[in-house]
Amino acid sequence: ELAAPAGLKVEDGRLRALTCVRTEYRGERDSSGRNIPFPVPDSEFDIELDTLILAISQHSVLDFFGDSPPELTERGYIKVDPRTFESSIPGLFAGGDVAEHGPSSIVRAASDGKAVAAAIIARHTSDGPVTTGGEPNPIDLQGLVVRRARREYRVPIRFTPLDQRDGFEETVLNYTAEEAVAEASRCLDCQDICSLCVGVCPNMALMTYEMEPLSIGLPSLEFDGTNLVSTARSDFRVDQGLQIAVLTxxxxxxxNCVTVCPTSGEPYRDKPRLYLDREDFEAQTDNAFMFLGDGVVESRVAGRTHRAELNGPIVYRAPQFSVTLDPDTMDVVEAGVDDAAATGEHFSLEPLAVMLTVARGVLGSLPQVPVHAESGTAVGHPGYTEG
Structure with a gap:
């Protein structure tokens, strides 16, 4: 049920309860599009407790950098080198919740610290390049999903019997080897797959899809006054094999997905949004994808439609130019530009790389996802207008 804390109940100097009030939605939304909860009159109730721990926010406070902060990601975390964890400020390293990947777990933070230490040692000694922890173990997704569906209770902790507590021996005993293994087997491997938002979506609109880690040498294009030519390559990488998509x-x-997201994200907004209705799709400004069948995908970028044909040679049509690429090497086979292009103007293929990544993952692991329908089939969202 919807409820919000309203106050604390203290008796004789001791905390006795947390007073809450029930809330309800009335169709109004805030500037971010979220429903605004309103208190229900005379609905207060108490939750009895003797300890209250405040856990607020997961955002990093970086004001101590003053006027010279390091480069940040769009989500406000410190952008770092993926191998050394060095920031844009030479000699400044960042790991854990403040680093590029955002809040994760104490295990991830400890791993980051180990990598940072190795990078610093390598820089100041002759030990050679930074070594990694080896290749990641393959993920048994089906086995993990099955294991998560079964509740395994904690292995009980053993205590020293009361009649034997007459010395300085530990009262809480260690697990035996067998008990320790059994307790460790309860781990849900959250570092491999989160997908909490998928489990709480009442309409099953959020879906986990699989993809192979991807690294593309993406050509940079420039108009030389006559032709569109490839001048250099930039690295486009996707390292995480399990991703989330939203069937809008x-x-x-x-x-619900926002509430449970452990990284303060908004999955229904942040993740790739898949559309079936043409009219609804074309009303979006960004982060909108539509599969048309036969390897054709369209996306909306800055309010304009981009199209890619992925069966055979990759044919990409952007608002100002088009290009055909070899799917194996990403070499430019053919390119053209409209008459409005200026000499020296640069054109990015990053929207194509994003479309390619989403299409390969979704179409390769979620064959049940339908292609687009006719316009006018979408049901509007009451009180919500796409910004």
Missing amino acids: DFCNECG
Whole structure:
């Protein structure tokens, strides 16, 4: 149920309860599109407790950098080198919740610290390049999903019997080797797959899809006055093999996924949004994808439609130019530009790389995802207008 804390109940100097009030939605939304909860009159109730721990926010406070902060990601975390964890400020390293990947776990933070230490040692000694922890173990996704569906209770802790507590021996005993293994086997491997938002979506609009880690040498294009030529390459990488997509026609934007997201994200907004209705798709400004069948995908970028044909040679049509690429090498086979292009103007293929990544993952692991329908089939979201 919807509720919000309203106060604390203290008796004789001791905390006795947390007073809450029930809330309800009335169709109004804030500037971010979220439903605004309103208190229900005379609905207060108490939750009895004797300890209250405040856990607020997961955002990093970086004001101590003054006027010279390091480069940040779009989400406000410190951008770092993926191998050394060095920031844009030479000699400044960042790991854990403040680093590029954002809040994760104490295990991830400890791993980052180990990598930072190795990078610093390598820089100041002759030990050679930074070594990694080896290749990641393959993920048994089906086995993990099955294991998560079964509740395994904690292995009980053993205590020294009361009649034997007459010395300085430990009262809480260690697990035996067998008990320790059994307790460790309860781990849900959250570092490999989160997908909490998938489990709480009442309409099953959020879906986990698999993809091979991807590294593309993406050509940079420049108009030389006559032709569109490839001048250099930039590295486009996607390292995470499990991703989330949103089938927007099923999503009613209830906010459940936002509530459970451990990294303060908004999955229904942040993740690739898949559309079935043409009219609804073309009303979007960014982060909108539509599969048309036969390896054809379209996306909306800055309010304009981009199109890619991925079966055979990659044919990419952007608003100002088009290009055909070899799918194996990403070499430019053919390129053209419209008459409005200026000499020296640069054109990015990053929207194509994003479309390619989403299409390969979704179409390769979620064959049940339908292609687009006719216009006018989408059900509007009451009180919500796409910004």
